[in-house]
Amino acid sequence: MPKRIIIAGGNIAGTIVANRLVQKLKDEVEKSDVEIVVLNNTNKHYYLPGQLLMAYGLESPEALVKDESELLDPRIKFLYGDKGTITKIDVNNHSVQTKDGVTHNYDYLVIATGVEYSWEEIPGYKEASVTPYEFDSALKMREELERFQGGTIVVNTAKLPHRCPVAPLEATLILDDYLRKRGIRDKTKIIYTYPVQGVFGRPITNKFMLRLFEERGIEVHSPFNVTQVSPGDKIIESQEGEKIKFDLLISIPPNMGAKVIGDSGIGDRRRWVPTDKFTLRMKDHSDVYVLGDATDLPVSKAGSTADFESYVVAQNIANEIKGNLGIKYYGGDVFCYIATGTDQGTYIRFSYTMNESPPPPSYVHWWGKVMYNKLYWTVTAKATV
Amino acid sequence: MKLSFLCILLNESLKAKSSNIIQRCVNLSSIKIYKELDLTSSSCAGPIGELSSVVDELNPGEAVKVILGDEATVKDIKTWISRRKLKLIQESKEGNKFVLLVGK
Numbered sequence: 173m174p175k176r177i178i179i180a181g182g183n184i185a186g187t188i189v190a191n192r193l194v195q196k197l198k199d200e201v202e203k204s205d206v207e208i209v210v211l212n213n214t215n216k217h218y219y220l221p222g223q224l225l226m227a228y229g230l231e232s233p234e235a236l237v238k239d240e241s242e243l244l245d246p247r248i249k250f251l252y253g254d255k256g257t258i259t260k261i262d263v264n265n266h267s268v269q270t271k272d273g274v275t276h277n278y279d280y281l282v283i284a285t286g287v288e289y290s291w292e293e294i295p296g297y298k299e300a301s302v303t304p305y306e307f308d309s310a311l312k313m314r315e316e317l318e319r320f321q322g323g324t325i326v327v328n329t330a331k332l333p334h335r336c337p338v339a340p341l342e343a344t345l346i347l348d349d350y351l352r353k354r355g356i357r358d359k360t361k362i363i364y365t366y367p368v369q370g371v372f373g374r375p376i377t378n379k380f381m382l383r384l385f386e387e388r389g390i391e392v393h394s395p396f397n398v399t400q401v402s403p404g405d406k407i408i409e410s411q412e413g414e415k416i417k418f419d420l421l422i423s424i425p426p427n428m429g430a431k432v433i434g435d436s437g438i439g440d441r442r443r444w445v446p447t448d449k450f451t452l453r454m455k456d457h458s459d460v461y462v463l464g465d466a467t468d469l470p471v472s473k474a475g476s477t478a479d480f481e482s483y484v485v486a487q488n489i490a491n492e493i494k495g496n497l498g499i500k501y502y503g504g505d506v507f508c509y510i511a512t513g514t515d516q517g518t519y520i521r522f523s524y525t526m527n528e529s530p531p532p533p534s535y536v537h538w539w540g541k542v543m544y545n546k547l548y549w550t551v552t553a554k555a556t557v
Numbered sequence: 558m559k560l561s562f563l564c565i566l567l568n569e570s571l572k573a574k575s576s577n578i579i580q581r582c583v584n585l586s587s588i589k590i591y592k593e594l595d596l597t598s599s600s601c602a603g604p605i606g607e608l609s610s611v612v613d614e615l616n617p618g619e620a621v622k623v624i625l626g627d628e629a630t631v632k633d634i635k636t637w638i639s640r641r642k643l644k645l646i647q648e649s650k651e652g653n654k655f656v657l658l659v660g661k
């Protein structure tokens with residue numbers, strides 16, 4: 173019997189780790205001593221970071237979706253649709269069940285089931301807003317912005333943590349620049365609302381961004397924990413007692429782990445999977461690893477985080493199977509480009525032990541971001557570096 | 558010594574108003590730790606960002622155990638706890654780390 177590695181979820185994290193694993197276990201896979209299986213509910217792979225740019229007309233929709241089967245190494249077994257939709261993860265019996273009724277046993281499981289949005293937590297929120305976080309809504313946001321001629325735009329982050337922690341900053345700063353370039357910034361009030369004091373959780377970035385927001389004339393209301401939105405009156409309300417009238421609301425929806433994590437009883441109340449911050453093993457289960465947005469780690473839920481984590485997970489599983497490769501630990505590494513306009517950007521790079529030091533916004537870092545996006549399909553997803 | 562009942566002297570209250578020492582007795586054995594948050598190393602949303610989402614999930618009788626690495630963060634968290642009208646159930650030190658039990 174070959175050893176079976178199952179990867180639950182095949183978007184950014186699942187794809188990178190599967191491709192990295194097959195490279196590390198090439199001989200074993202070719203001799204059928206190891207089988208690598210990716211389970212994903214669809215054959216569509218979405219490059220979510222591009223949705224933010226698409227919402228401002230800076231990226232085209234067709235550049236953001238590809239077939240997962242084209243991205244995975246052909247030596248990987250890929251199941252999707254009912255065959256790939258997981259209905260239960262049974263960590264005690266080392267198996268997962270899929271919607272077609274099949275039970276798949278595993279020797280190692282990698283959980284990469286990501287995030288789902290819990291819009292229902294905030295009455296009126298979804299109906300009243302547009303968001304770069306969902307593909308269709310990002311297109312709607314582009315259309316609404318094209319029609320926009322002035323008024324009040326509120327950018328609201330519902331809850332922490334959420335995917336791409338810098339996206340609310342980017343959404344606001346790109347918006348500011350976009351409106352300036354259309355000559356309607358002076359007719360528009362931009363209000364940034366955020367659940368904790370400031371504009372971002374990390375002190376260095378917070379200070380850096382507060383200055384930028386002030387220079388750009390962006391109003392900050394925080395802490396602001398949204399409780400409900402009235403789509404008819406266009407009013408957003410907070411736990412802190414504030415009510416703000418808006419003409420356009422750009423939202424960052426509340427995030428939770430995947431439903432299957434809750435259904436399987438393996439997550440916390442927000443369905444994040446308890447994960448060891450250094451080994452990336454699920455707590456109390458040495459044959460289960462977790463990476464990407466699915467973890468409960470206090471690191472950024474970002475594609476770059478998933479990429480950094482994939483080296484650790486792939487190395488350690490390969491080491492357990494082959495021996496003598498050495499163990500890797502995850503150091504909390506994160507790298508995020510931050511667009512500060514429609515053609516400028518900065519970045520933050522930090523870890524458990526290192527603080528960020530964002531450089532002044534420039535055209536160079538904007539291009540870094542654009543190139544990183546473009547190289548995703550051929551380099552990052554395929555784990556060629 | 559029976560440890561099920563612990564009386565906690567809140568230091569900050571002591572410092573703030575020596576005439577008005579608040580002594581809180583908490584039945585620690587009845588408190589369930591919902592989650593442990595290790596915030597000793599730098600985190601993405603910052604300690605308050607990370608903690609704020611977890612306290613929202615707490616049920617009555619539950620606490621989140623927060624492990625912190627420096628006194629400045631302990632101070633920030635305590636200020637935030639009182640602003641959010643949460644409860645600081647226990648404060649202790651484990652080696653060079655600070656441990657807070659926070660409830661609703």
Ligand SMILES: Cc1cc2nc3c(=O)[nH]c(=O)nc-3n(C[C@H](O)[C@H](O)[C@H](O)COP(=O)(O)OP(=O)(O)OC[C@H]3O[C@@H](n4cnc5c(N)ncnc54)[C@H](O)[C@@H]3O)c2cc1C
Nearest residue numbers: 181183184185213220221258286287336464465474475476
């Ligand atoms: C607007 C926006 C901008 C962003 N910008 C950046 C950026 O600039 N840089 C950056 O690094 N990151 C960015 N991100 C974050 C990045 O997209 C996520 O961190 C990344 O997608 C996480 O990958 P993942 O594979 O862990 O999770 P996901 O992408 O959520 O993938 C999870 C996969 O699991 C599947 N799945 C879930 N449940 C099941 C089930 N029961 N059965 C089978 N399959 C299942 C899902 O269908 C999905 O395919 C951005 C995100 C957004 C929304």
